[in-house]
Amino acid sequence: MSAEPVAAVVIGASAGAVQALSEILPRLPADYPLPVLVVVHVPSAPSGLTTLFSTKCAMAVVEPDDKEMLAPGTIYFAPPGYHLLVEPGGSVALSADEPVLYSRPSIDVLFESAADSFGPALLGIVLTGANEDGARGAAQIVAQGGSVLVEDPATAYAATMPAAALAHCPAARALSLDAICEALISVAAQ
């Protein structure tokens, strides 16, 4: 991990996302001191993710409006149909740009903008999925000095996405969901 304290967490997940996220997000405490931004590939609006995770999680769970300021203790799900980006001042910018790798929201778009805004203070996490989204973004996070954790392809529901992230981004570490969760809790304690 980089020496800089982490200021924000970004997570990308596709096929098998709900299961994987359910093993992580509900274990974060209500006063988790970082904003957590999540892109999940969902086919259409409404996604139902916020409703689902609100009931499971201690942290606040929202679909942000454009230009909302990121706050600690909050999980932000990208709204279906929009890319979720982070502005340099730490606010949300949504965009209706074309899908990237057939997806809107796109994990790469979130990761790249967050890497530009948070630099070394960003932690990125790539979970299960059956495509290559997140690989470019993960590399960009590392290029800006941040760190990346990847769900171990050997145990992931769908290995393609974590494997692609590891291939593009050799500095990323492969971990079990359990270990990812522990890492999330320990970076917040720094």
Next chain:
Amino acid sequence: MNEAPAEPVEDIEIQLLLEALYQRYHFDFRHYAKSSIKRRLRQAREQLGFATFSAMQEKVLHSEAMVGPLLDYLTVQVSEMFRDPGYFKAMRERVVPHLRTYPSLKIWIAGCSHGEEVYSFAIMLLEEGLLDRTMIYATDINPGALEVARSGVYPLDRIAAFTRNHQQAGGKTSLADYYTTAYGRAVFDKKLRAQVVFSDHSLVTDEVFTECQLVSCRNVMIYFDRTLQDRAVGLFRDSLTRRGFLGLGSKETLRFSEHAAAFTDFVREEKIYQRGEA
């Protein structure tokens, strides 16, 4: 040397490029949301084959032919007829009854892109018997987009989605009543745009140009920073009649606007606001 951390070179180059575009051609992207403009400029740089933004800037300054292509990267033309059907349903059920009370109507669709939103409103107003007393002002900064909007021609493979949205938006007729097909394309009926004025207008650099009862500006201000959003909302406030309506995109809000107090929530879930009396 001062102590402030140096800005990344790429950011400096982007500022200079946008400055060149503004000073030379008066297209002002200097206060667009940084994250999304940077992403689109990186795409443009890759696909137009430039090694750096400085090289692009040089070309922009010296060749007018660069402006069109660049504009197509900088302005995103993604739209759909009856996009977010709930919005149009709320317009029909909640706003139209108020519009009916006016002998004549003016509606401003700002950032109309390829016109999908314009034809959606025209069809809804026709179905509600209001189209012949309405003037629709449809504006955008992208001349190519306005051209497509004016033509009312869309690829046939988009029609299924448009039709589904129209039904979900409470459509009273069949969408097929409004277009004919030829050569793999759907051509929308001229009568839908008999009352539409398409024109070039920038929410960033131009002023208010008409008084109207309804403004619909969806998924345009997400590309602006907060300062620019305030400017645009100020234009809408100044052009709306008292009790006039403002509709935004489904993830946009006036909550952060310095003009928030001039408006009240009208249909909160659909981001439809009403201008106050003041």
